[in-house]
Amino acid sequence: MPSSWGHYDSVHRWWSSLSEASVDSRVGLRSLIILVVWELWCERNARIFKRRGSTVQQVLTKIIGEAASWMAAGAKHLADLLCRAVSS
Template identity: 50%
Template sequence: MPNIPRNALRSLTLLVIWEMWKERNARVFRQYGRPATEIVDSIKGEALLWIKAGDTALANLLVRE
């Protein structure tokens, strides 16, 4: 991906993997799954929390889009 800082891409990748891991655990251990749209909304909400916690690289990436 051209012109995307490595830190921002790393943060976004970790965030998506984290949310996918939580969803996988919910499906396997609690037999509860959410639609893809809810998972995407959850990723967006978590991204905002990461930004509030000080992830400036992710903040700069999301402001660009």
């Protein structure tokens, strides 16, 4: 749960701290982080190079759609993580 995460002085230390979680949770969480960072990177590039940006809601919708695609393609740990988050 994100509310139980400690405070870290670098992304590297935070990323490394994920090794404390169970293997399934760790793999799912890392997949989710990579997915979100990728979508933010794509949004950044659209704003800089194409001079068009999306609203926050549109970016969130893209992230949700991409997560659904990853899960449909077999990202089992991501699916487990998101299903646990929704049911909590």
